[in-house]
Amino acid sequence: MKINLKQFEVWFVTGSQHLYGPETLKAVAQHSQEIAKALNAAPAIPVKVVFKPVMVSPDAITELCQQANNAAKCIGLVTWCHTFSPSKMWINGLKQLRKPICHLHTQYNRDLPWATIDMDFMNMNQAAHGDREHGFIMSRMRLNRKVVVGFWQEEATQEKIGAWTRAAAAWADWQGGKFVRFGDNMREVAVTEGDKVSAQMKFGFSVNTHGVGDLVQVVNAVSEKEVDALCKTYEGAYEMTADLKKGGKRHKSVREAARIELGILQFLTAGGYKGYTDTFEDLHGLAQLPGVGSQRMMAAGYGFGGEGDWKTAALVRAMKVMASGLEGGTSFMEDYTYHLQPGNKLVLGAHMLEICPSIADGKVSLQVHPLGIGGKADPARLVFNTPAGAAVNASLMDFGNRFRLLISEVDCITPEHSMPKLPVAQAVWQCRPSFEDACAAWIYAGGAHHTGFSQAVTTEMLEDFGAIAGLEVVVIDADTKLRQFKQELAWNDAAYGLKGGWAA
Ligand code: MN
Numbered sequence: 001m002k003i004n005l006k007q008f009e010v011w012f013v014t015g016s017q018h019l020y021g022p023e024t025l026k027a028v029a030q031h032s033q034e035i036a037k038a039l040n041a042a043p044a045i046p047v048k049v050v051f052k053p054v055m056v057s058p059d060a061i062t063e064l065c066q067q068a069n070n071a072a073k074c075i076g077l078v079t080w081c082h083t084f085s086p087s088k089m090w091i092n093g094l095k096q097l098r099k100p101i102c103h104l105h106t107q108y109n110r111d112l113p114w115a116t117i118d119m120d121f122m123n124m125n126q127a128a129h130g131d132r133e134h135g136f137i138m139s140r141m142r143l144n145r146k147v148v149v150g151f152w153q154e155e156a157t158q159e160k161i162g163a164w165t166r167a168a169a170a171w172a173d174w175q176g177g178k179f180v181r182f183g184d185n186m187r188e189v190a191v192t193e194g195d196k197v198s199a200q201m202k203f204g205f206s207v208n209t210h211g212v213g214d215l216v217q218v219v220n221a222v223s224e225k226e227v228d229a230l231c232k233t234y235e236g237a238y239e240m241t242a243d244l245k246k247g248g249k250r251h252k253s254v255r256e257a258a259r260i261e262l263g264i265l266q267f268l269t270a271g272g273y274k275g276y277t278d279t280f281e282d283l284h285g286l287a288q289l290p291g292v293g294s295q296r297m298m299a300a301g302y303g304f305g306g307e308g309d310w311k312t313a314a315l316v317r318a319m320k321v322m323a324s325g326l327e328g329g330t331s332f333m334e335d336y337t338y339h340l341q342p343g344n345k346l347v348l349g350a351h352m353l354e355i356c357p358s359i360a361d362g363k364v365s366l367q368v369h370p371l372g373i374g375g376k377a378d379p380a381r382l383v384f385n386t387p388a389g390a391a392v393n394a395s396l397m398d399f400g401n402r403f404r405l406l407i408s409e410v411d412c413i414t415p416e417h418s419m420p421k422l423p424v425a426q427a428v429w430q431c432r433p434s435f436e437d438a439c440a441a442w443i444y445a446g447g448a449h450h451t452g453f454s455q456a457v458t459t460e461m462l463e464d465f466g467a468i469a470g471l472e473v474v475v476i477d478a479d480t481k482l483r484q485f486k487q488e489l490a491w492n493d494a495a496y497g498l499k500g501g502w503a504a
Helices: 018-041 058-070 087-096 119-124 127-140 155-174 196-203 212-220 224-237 251-271 292-299 310-323 435-444 459-469 482-500
Strands: 009-014 048-051 074-080 101-105 146-149 178-182 206-210 275-277 303-305 330-341 344-350 365-368 380-383 389-398 403-412 426-431 450-454 472-476
Touching: 009 018, 009 058, 018 048, 018 074, 018 119, 058 074, 058 087, 074 127, 074 155, 087 127, 101 127, 101 155, 146 155, 155 310, 155 459, 178 212, 178 251, 178 310, 196 206, 196 310, 196 403, 206 212, 212 251, 224 251, 251 292, 251 365, 251 380, 275 310, 292 303, 292 330, 292 380, 303 310, 310 330, 310 389, 310 450, 310 459, 330 426, 344 435, 389 459, 403 435, 403 459, 426 435, 435 472, 435 482, 459 472, 472 482
Parallel strands: 009 048, 009 074, 074 101, 101 146, 178 206, 178 275, 275 303, 403 472
Antiparallel strands: 330 344, 330 450, 344 426, 365 380, 389 403, 389 450, 403 426
């Protein structure tokens, strides 16, 4: 399931009013068209930017917002007030608008024409106050939106709009999205639990369960021919020892894994699912815990969470959408173990098996090893390292009265030593601002051990996504001060308590 962001469009909407007369409004429309065209062509903006007629009346604005709500392809509005657009005209439309909104605060003309500036220029280029009126009404109505300030031709401005369009695309993808849980949660685990009804009301996606037996039925019906073909694909794509290849004495394990992968793919395709969870505690009828299959499903764009972690499965899917077309991979991840050398403290991230090969630094090998827990046959998995470079870890937790999105910026490194005995894919990173403060902040914030990890998605995209979704967003980065961070958590508790009540 290739994720194609060009299927989505944002509408470029310019606010004005009748007061200016037809000549001025004609010029406003021309300028707006020019800006929309430039944004549509900007490499940093991955979706289509569609020009809409200049808004001059309350009725037109209301109609436009209704059209946006009903247009499946429209994932949001970019608004701008070249001239002055009295904001009471916008109230009825904005009240009904159910699509994300990005308020672009720019000016058509870059420079003041010092020698020739007159009142005509002033009256045409008045976003400086027109956009303030526009911003007031959205703040007054408590509307979540992104405000982007900058000259429209500048790359930095286009990149900010681009980040928001990626978040808006992920949001659109969640609406009506379906995720399946094979089995329930890992017994007694708290952080992977949550209120699926709240999540569906708030986020638009549904999570429903299937007994693993339903999957087993599909897996068992996979033909030998399909298994042959996928094993051949494995041999072409990954390094494998002779005993795992066709004719080898451990080839059977690889065949079982291929059969499971094909079964999962068929199940997800038939059900229209965008992601799934499984758990090693509920594998009745499956020969192995899905390893290589789950890894390759993620590489194909599906969300995944281990041990019944549906929130992370949905988050990984959203991050896959945000990352579409960008360099760098995105994976399910778990903070696994530490290197605590003074001055060089590191986190090794991995999972029992399920790390997406989109984050591999080149060489990927397919290996079969015992799992240690679950009591099943030895599962096949892809093993690789992750390239050095900036990355984010994101975690979504249910706090009873709200969901919290926690984002941590890290820097992956290439370890000085190889890990020849480690039978799983891994990433090694340094934390910002420091190992101690980042981990303390993460734990104070109740961050999960499971995350969505990405070298393509940025904090900005996740923040924009959080704003669209109405999430509490908390960031740990190079500027984090632990004392301030603890206060932020306390203030957020109070703020969300006032908004939605306190939950036990
Ligand atoms: Mn786990």
